[in-house]
Amino acid sequence: MSVPNQLLRLVLGHKGHLFFGVVFMVFYALFTVAPAKYMKDIVDALGSGKVPEQSRFILVGFGIVLLFFFKGITFFGQNYLMNSMGQKIIMELREKLFRQILMLPVEFHNKQSTGDLISRFTTDLTSLAEAVKTAISGPLRDLPQILILLGIMGYRSWQLFLLTLLLLPVAGWLIQTFGQQNQLVTTKRQSKYGDLTNLLNETITGIRIVQAFGMEGYEARRFKAENHRLFRYFLHSVKIGSYSFPILELIGGICGASVLTFGGYLIIHGQITGGDFASFIVAFFMMNEPIKKFNGFTLKIQEGMASANRIYEILQTENPIRDRSGSVLLEPLQKEIRIKVERFDYGGKAVLKDIDLVLPKGSITALVGASGSGKTTLANLLPRFFDVPDGMGVITIDGVDIRSATLNSLRGQIALVTQEIVLFNDTVRNNISYGKIDCDQAALEHAAKVAYAYDFITKFENGFDQEIGEKGQLLSGGQRQRLSISRALIKDAPILILDEATSALDTESEKEVQAAIENLMKNRTSLVIAHRLSTVQHADIIHVLKEGRIIESGSHRELLEQKGEYYRLYQLQFRDDPIED
Template identity: 35%
Template structure:
C-alpha cells in the first residue's frame, strides 16, 4: 500500500501561493472558444466606441468656440476682419465654414455620439452576456471534474479530509474562479486596451502634455504589484476559514439528534460563533487592505489630473492648445486613470481566484491510493473463492497494524463469520475485499486473481455490501433498492424486498414503493432502513455478499426473521458476516475470532466452544444477555 500522505485541503501545509492553478483554469476556455470570441470581439467594439467620444466632444467644443469667434469677427468692420483672421491663422474659407456651419457641426456630432452610445450599449450587452456564458460553462466543467475526482478518491483521502472543506472547494472556490474568468479577465483586458489606446492617442495629440503624466504610471503599477502580493495569502486564509465554518455547519446538521440528546447546543453555538468570528475578522482584514488601495489609486489619479490642469492651462494661455483639445485630452486622461482603478478591482478578483484555483487543483491533482493499474484486466464472472494470503494492513498515521499476517480461505458458497471486540480488525477485513483500501503487504485474491490486478469496477460489481451505517438517498424506496441496478424491473425489486422482509412494511405506506424517504432515510426506522439496504445488495445477485453487522438496528424478533431469509439467500454465495451476537453466526462454515488484528481462533461453532476460551466466554455472556428474548424467538420459530 502506498502510504504517502494524501493532499490536504488548506491548512498549515498549504504550499506558497502561485498563479499556477489559475493559469491551468484558462485551458478550460478552449471548450467555449466560439462564445469567448464573441465576448472579446464585443469588448473591442464597445471599447472603440468609447474611445471615439472624446474626439467628437472636441469637435463640438471647437465648432461652438469657432462659430462664436466667427460671428464676432463678422460683426467688426471689413477692414479689420483680415487682420483678425491673420492673427487666428484662419483662411477665408475656414472663416466662412465656421460662421455658417457651427450649428450643423454640433448637430452631426450629437448624432454621432448617440450612434456610438447605442453601439457601445449593444456590444457591451453582448460582451457581458457571452462572458457569463463562458464563466458558467467553466464553472460547470470544474464542478463536474471535482465531483468526479472526489468520487474516485480512495477512502484514505476521505479519512484525512473533512466533508465541509471539500464542499467549499466545489461551491465557493469554483465561483471565485468563475467570477474572474467571466468578469475579471474581461475587465483586465478592457483596462489594458483603454490604457494603451489612450496613451497612444494622447501622445499623438500633445506629446508635451503626455510627458507630464508619464512618470505617474510606473508608480501606480508598482502599487498594484505590491498589493497583489499582499492580497493572495489574505484570500487564501479567507477560504480556509470559510472551509472551517462550513465543516462545523455540516457536522452539526448531520449530528443534530446527538447534539440535542446531549444538550450541547450552547457548546456548538460557541464553536460556530468562534469560526464565524475568525472568518469575519479575516474578511475585515482583507477589506481594510483594499480600502487603502483604492483611495491611494484615486490619489495618484488626482495628482495626474492636477498636473494636466496646470500644464494644459499654460498651453491654452500661450495659444498652443485649444479648449476643445484640452477637453479631449482630459477625457482621454480619464481613460488612462480609470483603467488603473479597474486594475485595482481586478487584483481583488485575481487574488481570490488564484487562491481558489490552487485549492481546487489540490483536489484534482490528488493521487488516489487505490486505482486501476495501467494493465488491469476485467474480472470475469467469479465463483466466489476468497483468499487472504499473509495480509498486513496499517491505516495512515498508525504505527500499529490493523491486520497482522492474516491468512484464510473462503471457498465458494461458504459463510465466513467475523467475531471480535471493537477495533479487532473485522471491518478492515471486509474493506479489503472490494478494495476500499489496498493491503500494506500480502494479497487478497478472488478466484486466484489478486484484487489489485483487476479493474475496480468489475470487482465491485460482483460484490453485494450492506454496511453497518445504513445510507439511503433522498428519493423513493424503489430508487434506493435499485441504486446499484437502475434498470431493474419492478418484479426484481419486489423479489429482493420480499427476500429482505421489507415488502410488507413498504406496501403499508400509501404510496408503496414510490414512497419518498427523507434525507439519509430519516423518515424510516432503523430496522426499515437496514432491510432496504439488504434488498439493495440482494438485487445485484452477487457471488460475494458482505454483511457488516446488518441486523444491528432491528429488534430480536426481526433479527431472527431477517437471519432466516439471509440463510436461504446466502446459499451458493460466499458470504462474510460481521455480527456482535453469536446467535446470528453460529451456523457459519467458518468463524474467525479476531483480537488486535490477529486471528486468535477459527473453526465452526461447536469446535470453538471447546477449543477457544475467548469464544466460549463471549458465547456464555451473550446467553445471559439474550435470555429475555428466548421466548420471543421460540414464538417466531413456531409461527413459521
Template identity: 35%
Template sequence: MSTRSKKFLSYYKPYKGLFLSDMFFALMAAAISLVYPLIVRYITNDLLGKYDISQVFSTIIKLALLMIGLAVLEFVSNFYIAYQGHVMGAKMEYDMRNDIFEHYQKLSFNFYDNQKTGQLMSRITNDLFDITELCHHGPEDIVISIIKFVGAFVILIQINLPITIIVFAFIPIMFTFAYHMQHKMNSAFRKNRDRISEINAQIEDNLSGIRVVKSFANENREIDKFHDGNARFVESKRNSYWQMATFHSGLGMCTTFINIAVIVGGSLFIAKDIIKLADLLTFLLYINNIIEPVRKLINFTEQFQNGITGFDRFMEIMEIQPDIVDRKEAAGLKDVKGNIEFKNVSFKYNETKSEVFRNINLKVGAGDYVALVGPSGVGKTTLCSLIPRFYEVAEGEILLDGKDIRDIRLRSLRKNIGIVQQEVYLFAGSVMENIRYGNLEATDEEIIEAARNANAHDFIMELPDGYDTYIGQRGVKLSGGQKQRISIARVFLKNPPVLIFDEATSALDNESEKIVQESLEKLAKNRTTFVIAHRLSTIRNAGNIIVLTEDGIAERGTHTELLEKDGVYAGLYKLTQNAGQIMA
C-alpha cells in the first residue's frame, strides 16, 4: 500500500464507529432491495391462480405489511447513510483542511517566495470539496454494489442460467468501457483544478492590488486577463463534460442493450416453454439491481477521480518538508540578554546558484543599536531575516547569547524577536485585536499602555469607535503612519529583547516619520536593535553603522567616522542629501 493510500485511510480512524454503522446500514439497504423482486415472483408464480381468493387476499395483506416494514427499514437505512455518512465525510474533510493549514504555518519564506496565494487557497478549499463525497460514498457504494451484484447473480442463476449468462455477458463490456474512460476523465478533472487555481490566484492578485489597478486606469486590462483565464477554464470544463457525456451515454446504451437482450431472449424461452412469464418479469425487475451496482461502481470511478485528484494536490503540499525545523535537542530561551554574533555567515536562495552574501562576521552586544545600510539588493533585509530563521544560513552560524539559533526552538526564538516592517500587515478586525496580536494574553489596559508608548493612543481615540474601530482588510481605513504606529504598539506589547526595524519609516511623509521615529527610539531603548535604513538621516546617531555591499561588510563605524573615510557610506549619504535638496 502506498504512503498516500495509508494517509488517506488514516483519516477514517477517528470515525471508525461511525464508518462501521454507515456500512451496516448500507448493507441492510442493499439486502432489502433484493427482497422485493422475490416477493413479486412469489405472488405471480406461486400465489395467484393456486389459492382461493380469501387465501390470496390474506397473504397479500401480510406481504403488504412486510413490504411496508421493509420500506420503513429501508428509509431509516438510506436516511442514516445519507446524513451520518455525509457528516463523516465532512468531518474527514475538516481534519484534512486543518492539517494542510497547520502545514502551511510550518513552511518557510522560501516556500512562499515561489507560490501564488490564490493557488494555495485553492488547495485548502476547492481541492478538498469532492473528498467529502469520496470519503462517504466510496466505501458505501462499493459495499452496496457488491451485495446487490452478487445477491442478484446468485438469485438469477437459480431461476434460469441461460438468461443470467446473457445478462452478465454485458458486464465485462461495461467495465472495460469504464476503465477506458477513467484515464481521460482523470486528465480532464486535473486540468479543471489547475485552471480554477489559476483563476483564484488571478482574483487574489487583482483584489489585493485593486488600488494600483485603478490608479493606472487598467481595469479593462485586468478584465481582459480574467476573461482569458475564465475562457481557458470553460474550455477545460467543456473537455471534461465531453468525457462525462460519453461515459454516461455509453453506460445508458449498455443498460438498454441488456433490457433488449432479456426481453428477446426471455420471449424466445417462453415460446419454447423454457421459462415462465413470472420468471421473465423477475429478471426484468432484477436488471435494475444489476445495473445500479454497475452504475454505482462506474460512477465511483468518476467520483474517485474527482476526490483523489484533490487529495493528490493536498498531498503534494503535505509532502513538502519544512526546510526550517527544530532540532531534536533544541531548547527554549530564558533570560535573553540579546548578544548576537554572525560567524562566517553565507546565504543563497534555494533556486539560485550565486550567494546573496558570504563570510559575514559581526558582533552585536546586548542593547546595542546597529544600523544596516547599503545599495538595494545587497541583502540587508535577508541578513536580518536570518536572525529569527525566516531563512536558513547556507554556511556559518548565528549565535544568540552564545547559543546557535538552530539549537533554539523556533517558537521560543521568534517570541524574543520583534519586527517592524516597511509594509505593515494589519488583519481585518478592530484596532484592539490587531495590537493584541503581539500578546494574545494581554489585558485591555496593557494594550492601551502599548498604544501610548507607540504614540498611537491619541489618534485611536479619535477614530469612530476608538479601540473597537474596524480598520478594514490590511488596515485600509488608516494612514501609513497610523498603521505603522499600530504595528509598533504590537511590538511594544510583545516586549522582545531583540528588535528589527526593516525600513520602518521609508514610506512615510516627514511629519509621520518624525512621530514614528520617536516611537521607534522609545521602543529600541535597552533592546538589541537592528535598523535597516533607507533614509540615512534617521540613523545618524547610531553607535554602529554597518555598510553592506555585494562583497559583504564594506565599512563599519559611526556616522562621523564613515563620512571621514569618504567611502561607500559617504557616497550614499551625499546621494540622499542631494535628493533631499532637489525635493526641497
C-alpha cells in the first residue's frame, strides 16, 4: 500500500474528530465569505441615493459582531479538533515506529546509523506532524471558501468569472512546481539531519577518546561542515518559499488588474451594477488569501511526504527473523543443543563453514580463535539474531528446529552476558530485574549476592534504588559486569551465552567477575566465547575456530597435547608461563 494511502487509513481511523472538524470548517468558510455575499446589497443601497435609517446601520453592525463571534467559535472548533487528531496520528505512528525498530533484527541495526534512526523520531515525525495538520485542515478549511467564493463570483458576473478561470490554472501550475522542488530538497535535508545526529551521537558517547587524543578541533570542524551542509538545504527550502510568495502575489495582482479593467467596461456598458462588481471584487480578493495558503500548504505537504517516506521506509521493512506459520512453544532444554551449519554468509562473505556442534545439557562449551574467526557470529545464531538460510544448516534444541519455535519461547530460555555491557540510565533495581520485572526484593538480593554485587550495591546511598547514570557510567567496569551477571541470574534461563565477558576487565576485576560467572554457569548449558584462554580451561569441550571453520576440538589438556592452533594461541598468551605436565 502506498504511503499516502497508509496515512489516509490513519486519518479515517478518527472518524468522530474528522466529521465534527469538517462541520466546523464548513461553517467557518460560510462565516468567512459572508461579507462578499452581502456587499452587493450594501453598495447598491448606498448607490441608489436613499439614505437608510439609523436602525439599519445598527442592525448591520450587530450582524457583523455576530458574524465574527461565530467565525471565532467555528475556528476554535475546527483548529482544536484537527490538531488533536493530527497529534493522535503522530502518537500512533511514533509508537508503531518504535515497536518496529524493537522487532527488526540485529542485521538491520548493524547497517543503520543510530543518528539516522533517531532523526526519524525527531525531525521526520515533527515535519510529518505539521504536514498532517496542514493536510487535514488546509483543504477542508480553505477549499470550501474557494468554492463558495467562486460560486458568488459566477453568480454576480459570469463574464468576470470566465476571465478568472482562465488565469487560475497558472497559479495552480506554479503551486505544484514549487511543491515538487521543495520535496526534493526536503528529502535530502532530512537525510543530512540524520548524518548530523549520528555525528553528535558518536562524538558525545566517545568524548573520552576525543579529548584523550586531542581531537576537539577536528570534531568541531567535522560538525561545522555537516552543519553548513544542513544549513544550505534549509536555505534552499527558505528560498523556494520566499520566491514562490511574491510570484503568486504578482499573478494575483495581474488577475486583479484584469478583473478591475474588464469590470469597469461591464459597468460602463450597463451589464452589471456597482454592487455586483463590488461583491465580485471582494470575493476575488478574499479568494486570493486561501489560494496563497494553498502554496504554503503544498510546500508543507511535500516536506511531510518526504518525511513520511523515510518513516514508512522503516515501517515497511520486512523482518526476516519472526515467528513462522505454525510456530510451537519451545519446551525447556532436556537433552542437547545441536548446531549444524554448512555455510553462513554475512555481508557477501562466508563467515561460517562446515560447523557441527553438540552442547549436552549442563555442559560448558567454549569457542576460541583469533578475531574474525566467527565465534560471535556462531553464538548469535542460537538466539536467532541471524537465521541460517533454509538448506544451509539447522539448529535444534532437543530435536526441535529453533526456526519452528516462537521467538519468545526460544529467547526466554537464553541469558546473555557480553563484553559490551549494556546498562540503562535507571536504578540498580530496574537494571537487575530487566529480564524479569516482577521479581521480588528477595530474588534481587539473592542474584546480587551470587554475582558478588551485593556488597557494593549496599554501600550506595540509595542501595538498590541508586541511579547508575547513562550506560552505567557511575560504576566501574567490574561493577557494571557484575550487574549484568545479576540480570542474567534473575532471568534464570537454562541456556547461557557468555561473549568475552571478562576481556575488557583488569586482573582484579576479572577474578571477581569470573567467580560470579562460575556461579552463573552452575546447572546451566553454557556457550562461552573467550579471548583469554585462562577463562575456558575448565570447559567440558573447547572448539577452535579459524576462518569460520572448527579446526580443533577437545579439552584444554587435549588441545595442548595436539600442539596445533590452540597451542599456538596459548603460547602467545602465556609465553612466560611453562605448560604444566
